[in-house]
């Protein structure tokens with residue numbers, strides 16, 4: 001069995017989760033579930049990034065100790081994972097002892113190897129924001145924006161990691177591993193970044209300026225720079241599980257490409273550890289084109305959508321809507337369009353038609369298929385094509401297209417039902433029509449079971465509900481479950497199942513099912 005280790009970025013424990021965080025977890029979860037279904041032994045890690053200036057400031061603003069502050073925020077992120085049905089195997093917090101120990105060991109190892117040195121750091125410092133500024137922070141006229149308050153040039157003694165001496169190694173590594181970063185245009189970006197000489201990385205902060213961090217093992221007057229601490233989480237979580245190193249994929253957003261594509265492989269290589277196999281870099285959720293973030297105030301709470309529409313509808317929407325790598329706009333209007341057209345009216349409707357008709361015309365027992373004509377053959381051919389394409393698409397992280405293909409198949413089942421019109425066949429007294437009716441009912445039930453199986457990585461709870469309503473318990477591995485077969489013959493179905501009630505009609509639809517045939 002192949003081991004497969006994947007991670008998300010660990011979220012800053014300085015504010016509540018938003019759609020961006022929720023998306024990243026769902027995306028990684030879809031990969032984790034897909035790999036498990038494909039037979040891999042998966043280890044899936046997520047967690048929270050709890051040290052650093054921002055956290056210290058946020059805790060101060062609330063007038064509580066940083067540890068209490070991160071305990072609260074981290075619990076919120078953990079709660080988000082539960083509500084989103086994320087199948088993570090571990091949740092790491094950078095304030096945990098198991099992590100701090102590994103960070104200190106790694107730092108000591110690098111220090112002993114001569115990869116870390118002490119030097120003067122000269123820069124412009126904003127006391128109000130408690131941070132060093134960069135040239136790019138200046139206004140076009142050379143002055144500093146108001147938010148920084150008084151800016152002074154200071155010189156500070158710090159520790160530096162010899163990033164630059166590994167620049168050529170990394171350039172060569174990226175050449176040899178063309179598919180290290182997905183999508184490939186992000187790999188290009190990393191290569192371009194390396195076209196100019198890179199600076200060594202300042203990896204310490206004096207404790208008098210920043211208390212909230214991991215003390216350097218070789219100089220306790222300093223704490224570790226938060227990125228040098230945070231990146232190591234991927235390694236510290238599996239330090240006693242060598243079969244899961246190196247990581248197969250780190251799932252991250254595009255704003256943190258440089259730490260993951262530049263610092264992280266070099267840190268590992270310098271410490272004598274193999275770098276990760278791949279980075280999957282997703283885009284941003286925007287609202288009317290602007291990045292959703294706490295500072296811009298346009299943050300949508302993912303849990304509002306989960307409460308209103310259900311976890312699977314939320315998971316479906318974000319995976320269906322975003323082409324992995326590119327940005328996407330998140331609007332309630334677009335959510336409703338997909339919810340109504342693809343979930344309620346298409347899949348939800350199919351489920352109800354299948355259950356209702358099997359109940360009305362076959363006493364709730366799925367009949368065997370006796371006749372397979374053009375309509376049945378076409379549906380089956382489409383299924384074989386859909387299954388093969390969807391798997392290849394999922395392997396290449398093209399989940400949105402895999403879902404699109406699945407929706408086309410679901411639509412085709414609804415069209416098949418219209419063509420066969422079981423309600424007409426049920427009225428006929430011709431014996432062949434009775435056989436056709438049984439065949440149509442058997443075909444639609446099996447097609448629905450297959451479509452639902454293909455949706456499993458994205459909507460695991462929905463797949464289970466559909467299976468249960470079809471009176472079916474899976475018996476084979478996933479690939480086997482995706483084979484068209486007579487396994488539903490004789491199954492006892494439920495009379496109805498409301499999966500995606502229309503928001504405006506929730507009350508009514510709960511009583512009478514979603515859409516009449």
Ligand code: ME8
Nearest residue numbers: 009010011012020049230231252253283284285292
């Ligand atoms: O960057 N759309 O934490 P974070 C999509 N602690 N993704 C978004 C997003 C948006 N609008 N906003 C944020 C950090 N993200 C560090 C990571 S890893 C060793 C340390 C993504 O809470 C972002 O790109 O700011 C990142 O991958 C993740 O959410 C956590 O962001």
